[in-house]
Amino acid sequence: MAAMPNSHAPDGVPDVSTVWLRVFLEVARHGSFTLAARTLGWTQSAVSRQISSLEAALGGGPLFDRLPRGVRPTEAGRILVPHAEAVTEALHGAGRELAALREAADGRLRFGAFATADAALVPHALAAFRARHPRVRVSREEGLTPALLGLLDAGRLDLAVVSTTGRAPLEAYELHHLLDESLYVAVAAGHPLAGRDGPVRLGELADADWISGSARPGGTLLDTASRQGFRPRVAHVVAEWTAKQGYVAAGLGVALVPALAAASVRPDVALLRVLDEDAPARAVYAATVRGRAPSPAALAFLAALREAAARVPGR
Template sequence: MEAGRAFVPHAQAVAGVLHDAAQELAALREVAGGRLRFGAFPTADAAPVPHALAAFSSRHPRVRVHREEGLTPAILDGLATGHLDLAIVSTTGRARLDAYDLHHLLDESLYVAVPAGHPLAGHPGPVPLDRFAEADWISGSPRPEGTLLDAALRRGFRPRVSHVVAEWTAKQGYVAAGLGVALVPAPAAESVRPDISLLRVLDEGAPARAVYGATARGRSPFPAVLAFLAALREAAARMPA
């Protein structure tokens, strides 16, 4: 009897290990198939998302992937309604993120895109953003509030938005033509065209734009979501500093 009681903790430990192993095997079976639905904001689609998606698809080829592109508020709506399993979002746009579980991916650096012939083109070090206080700006909105140009407001000047251009590739064309300068987040820096130059914005204590994978609060992410988040972190870690 005494020997039996002494054996109980060992049996419970073994049972616990077997239970954990069964859960891991079940998770592997789940990620081997099924569906992943995610949304991402546009500049995340420029670098980390395609790299992560390529890695994820090679590891889990049987998972059906549905991807949507949209601004952070729109893809958060898709997450809230259950239309999406994961939303890749940024802190730009002043979207309310406190209602979601956030999985940190990266803190972005900012760059100023200038024409190749600009006096500062090729400048080796970071430049203060207020160096461009008198410049014409190209932005996706006529107002800087809730956009990347919030960084200019924090530096004490209100940028003059001369051209409202939503698409990043089109913004590059406007910059290359000498019509203004534009702010570029780090994920888009990989896809810059050769006739413009990127200048690193000097970090003067302003908060970096953070990028998160958001999931619905109260719902445990299923294995495919966790696997894709891991691929996103790997892609973010490989991005140039």
């Protein structure tokens, strides 16, 4: 409903119709009521009435000087122009976001993640996403970062949760930072360091047997050891995290645990925070293909990932 002349909201803000602002901007752009009416598909008298209503709502002063040919904004009109543009652009932006939300609600999401992200970060994000967008068709892949990037390049994923572990070439992708992850050392509950309150330096465990997913420390979390001056001795190569915990609990060695997996540690294993003075052990990103606009569903899932990442302990 159009406002009555000189009507104001209780806080003193003029009660202005957005239709009036749209008409005002068209007149200001064209410098003519006739051309503005033609653009809008209205009559000139209808445009004139809208401008009169806007002038009355703003206090009654003229917004345009009537010239022999066309019109020109008065000082009041010139002041109003950027404000009217801001209001209309904000409404257009809201419309675009609402349209994207509607599209996300019925779309498709294909994403991938590395294993420890699947332990805590992804489930929380996915639960929140499904609650907001229950009709989206979701498919998921799990794998190492290089394999996930390959699926992303091939167009088989919309988004991949990846990490800097493994030295994968991330520069070619659009990276959305989620968190910087600290590391823990898992030791048996009876290990001499198990009761340590403060952080440990990896050098204190230089002589320990290590349990790792690879016999070669390079390109794994054990790269952190090289920054602290030693090459760890990998005694057991164990791929699955649950199996690694079994080896640690039995006293067969120690293992590095990223913060994303810390919550799933069994009770007969103790975690010691690693003191890494140089930099966080690794960064975790949501990657998309550079130059390819993410789908509305992917953008909505990215927002859920960021919310979940903010709640990860040890980030």
